[in-house]
Amino acid sequence: MESKKKMTILIVIALIIVITAISLRVLDSNEVPTSIEGDQTNDGSGEVGVTIIQSGVEDKLANNPEGSSA
Amino acid sequence: MKFSKEDAISYVAVLVIVVSLASIGIQFTGYATTDDSATVNVTITTSAAINFTVDLVDFGTGSVNNGSAGATLATGANLSEADGTWTGTKSALTLENIGNVNVTLNLSANAAAQAYLGGTDPLFQYKVTDNETDACGGVAGTYANFTTGDGVLVCSPLDFDNDRDKINIDIKLYIPSDSNVGTQTATITATGTYDA
Numbered sequence: 001m002e003s004k005k006k007m008t009i010l011i012v013i014a015l016i017i018v019i020t021a022i023s024l025r026v027l028d029s030n031e032v033p034t035s036i037e038g039d040q041t042n043d044g045s046g047e048v049g050v051t052i053i054q055s056g057v058e059d060k061l062a063n064n065p066e067g068s069s070a
Numbered sequence: 071m072k073f074s075k076e077d078a079i080s081y082v083a084v085l086v087i088v089v090s091l092a093s094i095g096i097q098f099t100g101y102a103t104t105d106d107s108a109t110v111n112v113t114i115t116t117s118a119a120i121n122f123t124v125d126l127v128d129f130g131t132g133s134v135n136n137g138s139a140g141a142t143l144a145t146g147a148n149l150s151e152a153d154g155t156w157t158g159t160k161s162a163l164t165l166e167n168i169g170n171v172n173v174t175l176n177l178s179a180n181a182a183a184q185a186y187l188g189g190t191d192p193l194f195q196y197k198v199t200d201n202e203t204d205a206c207g208g209v210a211g212t213y214a215n216f217t218t219g220d221g222v223l224v225c226s227p228l229d230f231d232n233d234r235d236k237i238n239i240d241i242k243l244y245i246p247s248d249s250n251v252g253t254q255t256a257t258i259t260a261t262g263t264y265d266a
Binding site for chain 1: 133
């Protein structure tokens with residue numbers, strides 16, 4: 001009976017230590033997978049604006065002194 | 071000496087404990103790390119993208135001076151010397167390659183000079199220059215008329231390197247005295263293509 005109890009304790013300890021060893025192996029992973037997807041957006045347009053107003057009517061008489069006409 | 075079944079199992083358990091402890095010890099001490107390796111994977115896909123960082127040239131409101139056949143407005147120039155009443159100095163459009171691949175660049179507009187401004191012999195032109203040295207391959211650096219459709223090849227290539235991926239697009243208009251009146255707006259389209 002005594003030897004059976006010892007055996008059970010040994011098996012339990014062995015299982016705990018095996019699980020610990022395997023866990024440490026799995027956690028010791030240095031692989032860092034990283035993926036960068038490209039951005040395909042494309043803003044390829046600009047604008048040119050100008051506002052054109054009509055020229056004022058030129059007053060040619062203003063530069064023409066009275067009686068100077070031939 | 072006779073081994074019982076319990077004894078045999080106990081010896082096996084002790085052996086498992088010893089091996090497991092040895093494995094844990096190797097990991098903590100680094101004793102067996104000479105062939106340990108790490109891997110970093112990175113996948114970068116090709117991205118072709120261009121962006122107008124300055125996307126508007128607004129010359130404002132004005133008229134052609136009386137007696138002049140027309141007014142010439144250009145970015146980077148003093149507009150008060152344009153034979154018109156426009157004032158100030160406007161900046162050129164700026165285009166940047168924001169992708170990670172060189173592109174071949176074409177420029178076009180939705181309207182050429184006659185449709186855009188009207189009148190007698192109007193002009194609607196662009197001039198491409200490097201904003202950053204060596205950005206634009208085969209850069210002409212002189213004014214040329216805008217065209218519609220597929221446009222005109224202006225850079226072959228426009229580089230993607232951050233130190234040389236930016237160009238200026240200067241705009242010049244000649245507004246004849248008999249041009250259209252009102253607000254006139256043209257859209258300029260830059261098209262970048264690359265070999266996949």
